[in-house]
Amino acid sequence: MEVPRLPILNETIRNLYFHVCMWFGMMILFTISFVYSIKYLNTTNYRYDLFAKNFAAMGSMFGILGYATGVLWVSVTWITDQNQSMGSVLKEPKLIGAAIAILIYGAYFVLRGSFTDMDKRARVSAVYNIFAFAMLFPSIWIIPRMVGSLHPGSPGSDSGNPALDRNDMDAGMRAIFYPAVIGWTLLGVWIATLKIRIELLKDKALLND
């Protein structure tokens, strides 16, 4: 597949099909988790708590993979070819925001693990999950856009929305990118569903349905 020939990025623009899809998938999985947390609080059905937990786990997994791939990408584009120092990369608001978002979800699992009472665990972690979701978009989207950032899509950089801008992408890339987002997300949903089914099997007596 032919891709736009861009300086510094070179062929790494193809990472769009992987790195960016991880983050899109993460956002979608966290949204699903958020919806199930609300559903749990509405119905106190333990099944929804399991759903919320496992979708959040898969979302975090995608987040970690997105972060790891981002680190690889940074090391050959920003640090060396754009002559950015390590210090400016460490100050990068997008990276800090993403780290905060992942750590908030990490704390969600710590919180879950710290309860012995199942009902209390489900209720408190559902509330926490809603707050974690409320922090997700400010920390990965809004704050990096308000301050300068090296990441595409911030004031100071010449591209608009990351991954959606016409400077970075052409029609051919879009034709791969959007199905790739759907595909990776469905892969995440599938793995999360497998985990849910395992845990439902384990707690079958408890669910009595």
Next chain:
Amino acid sequence: MNKNIFSLFVKPVFLFFIAIVGSVACFAQSQDIEMADTMRSNGKIYVVVAVCLTILVGLFLYMANVDSRLRKLEKEKV
């Protein structure tokens, strides 16, 4: 006597030859300073390969974890 000739002529010549080869090798190294060569070759395509592999390995490890949990569950049932 024979040994003496060796130590007098052959050894220095040999050492000189090694020194020449070594310095040529050093010179050749200092000529191309380009670093992180693999990642930067062919328009940085290996970065994309590394990213792919990271995701694949990550997902495989995750699935192996799920698999081990399922196996534990199966053992409990039996």
